[in-house]
Amino acid sequence: MSGEILTVSGLNTSYGEAKVLFDISMSVGKGQIVSCVGRNGAGKTTLLKSIAGFLKPKSGSVTSDNTNLVGLAPYDIAKFGIKYIPQDKKVFFDLTVRENLELGSYATKDYNWDQVLAYFPKLELLMERKAGYLSGGERQMLMIGRAILGSPKVLLLDEPTEGLAPGIVTQLKNTFKALSKNTALVIVEQNLPLVCAISDKVYAIKDGTIVAEIVDKESIRVDVCERYL
Amino acid sequence: MIRGHEAMISSQLLISGVIFGLSIGSIYFLLAIGLSLCFGLMRIISLDQLLYYSLGAYLTYTVTLMTGSMWIGVLAGMAFSGVASLAVERFIFRRIYARDPTFSMITSFGILIGGVGIIKYFWGVVPRPVEVPTLIQVGIFGTEIPVYRLIVVAIACVVYIAIWFFLHRTIVGKAIRAAIEDVEHVEGLGINVSRLFTITFVIAGALSGLAGGLHAPLIMVDPSMGLETLAFVFMVVIIGGLGSIKGTLISALVVGQVVSLGSIIYAPMAQMAPFVIMLLVLLIKPTGLYGSAVISR
Amino acid sequence: MFAKGTSNMQAINALKWWGGMLLAFGLLGASRLVLPLPFLNEVVIYSVYAIGCNFLIGRVGYISFGQPAYLAIGAYATAFYLFYFGTNPYVGILVGVLGGLVMSLVVGPLFVRLRSDYFAMVNLALAVIVFYLMQKVLVGITQGDNGLWFLTRISSTPVLDLTRPNHFFIFALIVALLVWVFYKYLDDSIYGACCLATKVNENKLQFLGYNNFSIRLFAFVIANTTTALAGAMYAIYLGFVSPEMASPSRSADPVIVTLLGGVGTLFGPLVGAIAYTGMKDVLSKMIGNWELFIGFLLVFIMLVADKGIWGSLEPVLDKWLFRKKTATAINDPGTRSND
Numbered sequence: 001m002s003g004e005i006l007t008v009s010g011l012n013t014s015y016g017e018a019k020v021l022f023d024i025s026m027s028v029g030k031g032q033i034v035s036c037v038g039r040n041g042a043g044k045t046t047l048l049k050s051i052a053g054f055l056k057p058k059s060g061s062v063t064s065d066n067t068n069l070v071g072l073a074p075y076d077i078a079k080f081g082i083k084y085i086p087q088d089k090k091v092f093f094d095l096t097v098r099e100n101l102e103l104g105s106y107a108t109k110d111y112n113w114d115q116v117l118a119y120f121p122k123l124e125l126l127m128e129r130k131a132g133y134l135s136g137g138e139r140q141m142l143m144i145g146r147a148i149l150g151s152p153k154v155l156l157l158d159e160p161t162e163g164l165a166p167g168i169v170t171q172l173k174n175t176f177k178a179l180s181k182n183t184a185l186v187i188v189e190q191n192l193p194l195v196c197a198i199s200d201k202v203y204a205i206k207d208g209t210i211v212a213e214i215v216d217k218e219s220i221r222v223d224v225c226e227r228y229l
Numbered sequence: 230m231i232r233g234h235e236a237m238i239s240s241q242l243l244i245s246g247v248i249f250g251l252s253i254g255s256i257y258f259l260l261a262i263g264l265s266l267c268f269g270l271m272r273i274i275s276l277d278q279l280l281y282y283s284l285g286a287y288l289t290y291t292v293t294l295m296t297g298s299m300w301i302g303v304l305a306g307m308a309f310s311g312v313a314s315l316a317v318e319r320f321i322f323r324r325i326y327a328r329d330p331t332f333s334m335i336t337s338f339g340i341l342i343g344g345v346g347i348i349k350y351f352w353g354v355v356p357r358p359v360e361v362p363t364l365i366q367v368g369i370f371g372t373e374i375p376v377y378r379l380i381v382v383a384i385a386c387v388v389y390i391a392i393w394f395f396l397h398r399t400i401v402g403k404a405i406r407a408a409i410e411d412v413e414h415v416e417g418l419g420i421n422v423s424r425l426f427t428i429t430f431v432i433a434g435a436l437s438g439l440a441g442g443l444h445a446p447l448i449m450v451d452p453s454m455g456l457e458t459l460a461f462v463f464m465v466v467i468i469g470g471l472g473s474i475k476g477t478l479i480s481a482l483v484v485g486q487v488v489s490l491g492s493i494i495y496a497p498m499a500q501m502a503p504f505v506i507m508l509l510v511l512l513i514k515p516t517g518l519y520g521s522a523v524i525s526r
Numbered sequence: 527m528f529a530k531g532t533s534n535m536q537a538i539n540a541l542k543w544w545g546g547m548l549l550a551f552g553l554l555g556a557s558r559l560v561l562p563l564p565f566l567n568e569v570v571i572y573s574v575y576a577i578g579c580n581f582l583i584g585r586v587g588y589i590s591f592g593q594p595a596y597l598a599i600g601a602y603a604t605a606f607y608l609f610y611f612g613t614n615p616y617v618g619i620l621v622g623v624l625g626g627l628v629m630s631l632v633v634g635p636l637f638v639r640l641r642s643d644y645f646a647m648v649n650l651a652l653a654v655i656v657f658y659l660m661q662k663v664l665v666g667i668t669q670g671d672n673g674l675w676f677l678t679r680i681s682s683t684p685v686l687d688l689t690r691p692n693h694f695f696i697f698a699l700i701v702a703l704l705v706w707v708f709y710k711y712l713d714d715s716i717y718g719a720c721c722l723a724t725k726v727n728e729n730k731l732q733f734l735g736y737n738n739f740s741i742r743l744f745a746f747v748i749a750n751t752t753t754a755l756a757g758a759m760y761a762i763y764l765g766f767v768s769p770e771m772a773s774p775s776r777s778a779d780p781v782i783v784t785l786l787g788g789v790g791t792l793f794g795p796l797v798g799a800i801a802y803t804g805m806k807d808v809l810s811k812m813i814g815n816w817e818l819f820i821g822f823l824l825v826f827i828m829l830v831a832d833k834g835i836w837g838s839l840e841p842v843l844d845k846w847l848f849r850k851k852t853a854t855a856i857n858d859p860g861t862r863s864n865d
Contacts, residue, residue, distance in 0.1 A: 054413060078419035090414060092407040099403050106400045107419035146418065274643050324829060330643045331589045335781060336828040338591065342778055343821020350815055456774045460654035463647040471643070497663040504655045508636060511648070515639050 005030045005184045006051070006082070006154050011060035013050045020046045022209045024060070028154060028201075033176060033185045035195040037225050038205035044188040045087065047205070048156045051186075052084035053077040064153060079107070081153035087162065089139045091146075093132030097123055100131050101146055108150025116145040119175055137168035144175070154184045161191050173198060192222045204228035244372040246490045252378040252447070254485020255385030259440035260458070261465045261477045262392065263433030269409040269472030270429050271326055273333035277317060278437040279455035279462065280344035281310035285441030286450045287348060290357045299362035303442035307435045314434025318427055326426070341455060349452045356449035381443050388436065389478060396474070405429060409472065461488070464503045468510045470520025480518065543710060543792070550796060551703055563691050567763055569796075569803045570698040572783060574705055575756035576795035578749035579780035581709060584790025585718065586745045587725030588642060591777040592649025595656040596750040598772035600626045600757025602660060605674045605767040606667070613681040615688040619758040626754020630747040638742045653772050661769035670769065677765025688762055698759060705752060710792070712748070721745055753780075778820060785827050791840055 006028040013021040020043050028034045036044050049055045051062050053074035062069040069077050078084070092100050101123075105111045117124050120141040126134065131142060140160060147155060161169045169191070176185055177198055189195050195202060202220050204212040212228040214220055260282055267275040285306035293302035317340060325333055363380075366373040396402035408415040408425055416422050441454075448454065461484065469480030484503045491499030510518060558566060575597060582588045603625030604618040612618070637648055660668045668674060677689070686693045712718050720741045723731045728738050761767050770776075779802075787798025809819060 052417065054416075073421075073423070074413070074416040075419050075421050078417055083419070084417050086414070086417070090411060092410050092414070094406060094410065095403060100407075102400060103404055103407055103415070103420065104418055106404065150419070268643075274647075321825065321829065331646060332828065334589060334591075334643060334646055335785070336825055338778060338781075339821045339824025339828065341821070342775070342817050343825065345775075346815045346818025346821055349817065453775065459774060460651050463651050467644055467647055467651075497658065500658045501655055501663070504651055507648070507651065511636060511640065511644070515644070516641065517644075 003030050004028065005032075005064060006186070007061075007063045008047075008051060009061045009063070011047070011050060011057050011062065013046055013055050013057045015046075015055075019058075020208050021050065021057070024205075024208075024210055026203055026210065026213070028184050028186055030184060031180055031182075032200045033180045033187065033198050034201045034203065035199040036186065036188045036203045036205055037190070037192065037195060037229065039229055042205045043208040044205055045158055046208075048084060048158050048186070048188060051077075052082060052156055054084070075107075078152075081150070082156065083147040083152045083154070084156045085143050085147055085158060085160065087158040089136055089143065089163070091131040091134070091139050091142050094130065096128050096130055097134070097142055098127045100142055101149070104146035104149040110150040113149070116148060119148070119178065120145045137164050137171075140164065140168070140172070144179075148179065148183065152183055154186060155179070157185060157187045159188055159190060161189065161194060169194065192225050195225065196220050196222055240370075241372040242493055243490070244370050245374060246493045247486065248369070248374050248378055248382075250486035250489030251482070252381040252485070253489055254481045254483075255382050256440050256444045257462060257465045257484055258385050258478055258481035259388060259436045259443070260462045261469065261481055262388075262474065263437045264462065264466050265469070265472055265474065265477045266405075266429050267433050268330070270405060270412075271322075271426050272330055273322060273326065274330050274337060275322075275430070275433065276334060276337035276459065277314075277340040277344065278337075278433060279459050280341045281314055281434040281437040282441035282444075282458065283344065283348060283452070283455040284313055285310045285438030286359070286445040286454060287352055287357070287441075288438070289442035289445045290352075290359050290450050293359055299360065299446065302359070302445075303439065306442035306445075307438040310438025310441070311431050311435040314437075315427070315431050317434075318430040322426075322430065323423075341459075345452050345455060352452070354452055356451035359445040359450055361446040377446065384439075384443065388439070389474075392474065401425070401428065461503060464507045467517050468503075468507050470514075470517025473517075473519035476517060476519030546793065547703070547706060550793060551699060555699060558692070558695065563695060565803060565807060567691065567695055567698060569799045570695070570702050571756055571759045571763065572803055573796045573799035574698075574702050574759065575753055576780050576783040576787065576799055577705060577709060578752035578756075580784045580787070580789060580791075580795045581712075581721075581745065581752075582749045583781075583784055584794075585713070585721040585725065586742060586749075588742075588746075589646045589781065590649040591646050591781065592651070592653040593750075593753050593780040594772045594774075594776045595649065595653040596626050596629060596753040597757040597760070598653075598656050598660060598767075598769070599629050600754025601761040601767045601771055602668065602674075602757075603754070604758040604761040605676060608676045608679050608761075609674050610667075613679050615680050615683060615762050618680075618762060619755070622758025622761060623751060623755050626751045626757070627747065629754070630750040634743050634746045634750075638739060638746050650774060650777055653777055654774055657769055657772040657774070660772060668769070673766055673768030675766050680762065680765060689765075691763075694763055698763075701755070701759065705755070717741070717744070775817075778824065782820060782824055782827075785824070788838070788840070793840075 004027050008024060008026045011021055011024040012019065024047060026034070036047065038044050046055060050057045051069070053069065053072055053076070057070055060070070064080070064082060067080065069080065069082065072080070074084075092103070095103070101113060101116065105113075122138065123141060123145055126138060131139065134142065144155070144160070161172055164172070173194055176187070179185060187195070187199075199220055200217065202214040202225060203210050204214070204225060206228065214224065260278060263278045264275060267273055267278070285303075288306035288309045289299065289302035291302070292305040293299045296302070321336065321340065322333070325336060361375070361377045363376055365376040367376050367379065368374070396406055404415060404420055405425055405428075408422055412422055415425075465477065465480045465484045468484065469476030469478070483506070487502045487506060488499050491502045514520070554566065554570070575593070579590065579593055582590055600622040604622035607621040608615070608618045633652065637645060640648060661670050680689050682689060686697050688694050688697060720731070720736055723736075724738050724741050732738055757771070760771070783798040783802045784795065785798070786801050787794030787796065806816070809816070
């Protein structure tokens with residue numbers, strides 16, 4: 001482990017009057033794949049959104065590279081290098097694949113698509129297609145491809161394999177492993193076998209708090225994770 | 230009603246009616262585009278566009294008096310409206326983006342009414358005439374048509390093409406289209422959506438100012454012009470569907486023709502006809518011809 | 527939490543409400559001694575006008591910029607009756623109310639299906655249409671901008687002679703009180719809860735088996751019929767109607783009164799009406815430019831104090847007056863109960 005790229009400390013977030021996250025603390029190291037598991041409604045998406053700036057935490061801190069990210073606008077946080085990929089697999093339907101990527105380049109000033117196309121060669125074939133006509137797997141590839149422009153520090157992935165065909169899931173699994181060499185990944189997932197296959201660390205979240213932090217690779221197994229759900 | 234030997238005149242009336250309708254439709258289009266864009270992107274109903282319309286007209290009047298050229302007046306009107314909308318966006322709308330659209334409706338209505346007050350203060354209540362810049366008439370199919378009206382239609386066409394080009398061929402325009410689909414996703418990429426909002430709002434304001442400036446020679450410029458046009462712009466926007474440029478264009482054309490040709494047939498009904506059309510459209514499609522069904526946010 | 531203090535809660539609430547009502551109307555009646563009658567009459571009619579709007583915004587979640595349409599329909603219906611047919615003012619008012627009822631039943635089914643922003647716009651369009659109708663299209667029977675004068679045609683009636691301002695005032699007070707009671711009853715009933723629910727979460731309500739459309743339609747009809755009632759009252763009071771009542775520049779009036787008073791609150795419309803009429807009186811003498819003021823007021827309210835006068839005062843008063851009596855959790859939606 002070569003150093004922390006993202007540290008969350010004492011995070012408390014509420015939706016209006018309803019408190020959803022209670023005192024969450026977690027750390028992500030460079031080149032790590034950290035997974036968050038938990039039941040629906042446990043607060044996993046809220047956590048990612050709070051880190052990415054879409055929700056403003058009531059208290060706590062989110063730091064990366066000695067910069068406190070709490071209170072910054074989401075686009076500033078993304079520019080800083082923490083990119084959030086939401087659950088909805090929504091790309092910009094009316095724009096072509098090329099234009100979707102162009103937007104990513106425009107935001108990050110990174111016009112070199114070699115890396116993206118290396119990870120997702122299929123996108124090259126789909127360049128001129130309107131993103132609305134892509135399959136679920138292709139959309140996910142586009143979303144991730146778009147996000148890795150600008151070499152982000154951390155990717156926050158919200159249930160990336162949900163609803164995708166097993167073949168695509170395997171592809172993504174390998175892609176994640178390759179990605180993590182340059183970009184730390186924080187993955188929220190329900191797919192436990194996938195989590196256990198690639199994660200360096202697993203946090204189990206229940207009712208808005210972290211009930212377990214599994215750092216020992218030996219212990220990252222499906223039965224262990226299930227115990228905490 | 231048209232009968233017998235008047236049939237010969239009627240074709241002339243018809244042609245001038247159509248052209249008239251096109252020019253009116255052009256004005257509505259310029260106004261409705263602003264409203265539609267603001268709604269599509271920022272989910273606000275910007276009734277204050279009608280204020281920038283009025284300001285555009287009044288500035289055109291004043292600057293025309295000063296310089297003798299109506300076109301300089303129109304440019305001045307556009308510029309002033311752009312600045313005014315920038316100020317309003319910065320100080321007022323920025324605070325209410327997160328609230329629901331009806332909130333913005335009330336607020337922008339307040340701005341509109343307050344603006345009417347400001348106009349009254351500076352220009353008084355007496356209607357102001359603005360001279361048509363050119364009195365040349367052109368013969369089309371045997372009817373004399375004022376060139377000015379054709380110029381208005383031409384300008385609207387140019388604007389439509391320009392907007393299309395902006396939205397489809399420039400990166401900022403594409404970002405705006407993407408944000409119309411989903412603002413959060415655009416933000417998540419690292420694009421400053423706040424700036425996108427401002428750009429869109431100012432474009433809308435400038436277009437509304439242009440509409441006012443162009444309309445000024447055709448009507449009397451008076452403080453309540455914004456409120457009177459308001460209902461028609463509403464109808465155009467609702468029929469076309471909020472948020473759709475294509476819908477706005479079609480709807481503006483239709484309403485323009487209806488008002489114009491309607492006033493040839495029976496004047497009072499001309500004002501009512503768009504309303505009836507609107508009701509009919511809403512019966513079939515409650516979101517307008519091209520409107521999107523969901524406002525989720 | 528609910529089981530223990532519920533009957534106490536209800537008793538206190540009823541006390542609060544009736545006490546407040548009697549106090550308010552008593553004050554209003556008593557102020558006859560100090561305040562000018564025209565002002566008071568205007569206030570009462572305005573508050574009836576506003577209560578419908580308040581209900582639409584506060585309980586159903588709909589803004590309408592077209593209330594002047596229904597106001598004018600009510601007024602003109604009454605005017606037509608009194609100008610062309612009869613002389614009894616009570617019948618005239620009834621006709622006005624009926625006019626409003628019919629109008630809302632005709633446009634309601636279409637309007638209510640619309641999204642909130644379309645709804646507001648479409649109502650404004652309606653107001654403009656009504657304006658044009660009265661001003662130009664039906665100029666034969668409405669006499670256009672000249673308006674219809676029928677003050678002299680109104681007959682004196684036994685008990686309360688509506689042609690006399692101070693009798694009218696008493697009548698107006700009674701009507702207003704009845705309207706208030708009606709709305710309070712509505713609010714407290716299941717229907718009132720449905721309205722609130724439809725405003726908050728439509729889908730959930732549908733899943734529970736309620737028909738959103740009928741709830742909204744019913745609310746629409748009630749609110750606009752009330753507005754027509756106000757219009758009818760105006761017609762009787764002034765003995766005169768003109769298209770100006772429906773002009774788009776007046777669309778902001780009920781919205782401002784409602785906001786000023788406090789959306790969805792009990793006394794909001796009354797407080798708002800007093801504040802608005804008062805301001806109009808005082809300020810139109812001082813500054814000629816009424817629009818400027820209204821515009822700024824509206825923006826100010828939206829940006830800063832969107833709870834309105836009464837809306838901001840009510841919780842404060844609540845705490846102050848009832849702090850000693852209720853130690854347990856309060857029924858006020860603004861507070862949180864710690865369970």
